[in-house]
Amino acid sequence: MPSPFPGMDPYLEGSLWTTFHATFAVEIVRQIAPQLRPRYLALPVERVVFEEVTDVAVTTASLYLGVSVVSSSTPTSATGASSVTIEPPLQIATVVPQAVPHVSIEIRDVAQRRLVTAIEILSPTNKRGEGRAEYLAKRRRLLLSSAHLMEIDLLRSGERVPMQQPLPPAHYFVLLSRAERRPLVDVWPLTLRDRLPTVPIPLLAGDSDLPLVLQAAFDATYDLLGCDLLIDYRQPPEQPLSDEDAAWAEALLRSQGVVGDV
Numbered sequence: 001m002p003s004p005f006p007g008m009d010p011y012l013e014g015s016l017w018t019t020f021h022a023t024f025a026v027e028i029v030r031q032i033a034p035q036l037r038p039r040y041l042a043l044p045v046e047r048v049v050f051e052e053v054t055d056v057a058v059t060t061a062s063l064y065l066g067v068s069v070v071s072s073s074t075p076t077s078a079t080g081a082s083s084v085t086i087e088p089p090l091q092i093a094t095v096v097p098q099a100v101p102h103v104s105i106e107i108r109d110v111a112q113r114r115l116v117t118a119i120e121i122l123s124p125t126n127k128r129g130e131g132r133a134e135y136l137a138k139r140r141r142l143l144l145s146s147a148h149l150m151e152i153d154l155l156r157s158g159e160r161v162p163m164q165q166p167l168p169p170a171h172y173f174v175l176l177s178r179a180e181r182r183p184l185v186d187v188w189p190l191t192l193r194d195r196l197p198t199v200p201i202p203l204l205a206g207d208s209d210l211p212l213v214l215q216a217a218f219d220a221t222y223d224l225l226g227c228d229l230l231i232d233y234r235q236p237p238e239q240p241l242s243d244e245d246a247a248w249a250e251a252l253l254r255s256q257g258v259v260g261d262v
Helices: 017-036 129-143 214-225 243-255
Strands: 040-051 098-109 115-121 148-153 172-177 186-190 198-201 210-213
Touching: 017 040, 017 098, 017 115, 017 210, 017 214, 040 129, 115 129, 129 148, 148 198, 172 198, 198 214, 210 214
Parallel strands: 115 148
Antiparallel strands: 040 098, 098 115, 148 172, 172 186, 198 210
């Protein structure tokens, strides 16, 4: 069953995104690899980014704590040796970095295995904190290389990639930086109401662009994972929508019979 939304499904912009992201990248490879043969290879590449979750919950119970010492009936010797047990007044979880997998796509030529085009599907960790710094460093290396760079940002939250001029108002973006045209970037702004576009994948000079049908890859991924069974469309999405978009989404879901009339 397809997503009830025409393009990007906002209900995927939460805990499901990491799973969807990885499968989406593999589906893009499955779609384009046969068309690239025999001159090019499309390879899914995974790297791990460590992210620290620093949100700390403080309650009144943790602000005022009594400290007690449990004494032992065994006497303490004059040498200072003691069997007194001091119990900790509380236990608090520390911040432990979480390993977040990121899957990107590399198109390489068969003859020399050189990177021709990098396709990055952005994740929340690419758009905040240390993960953003790691991604921007990788992005700088790509922009200073001879490789083309495509960035697919299907997340409303977090910071956008840096541009010389502000990006237009939109929910989502696809950006294509052709090596020979830098610093100019082709931009596809998208809203919840738009289908995902078909975008060109540039290759080596002399070879025609390869069309990437993003909507087909998205639909296949949604169907393969059974997202219609995973998502409860009766609840609001994890990443809140504006009042206007929430009203539009509710009307859309009702019109398709995904949720009943309120």
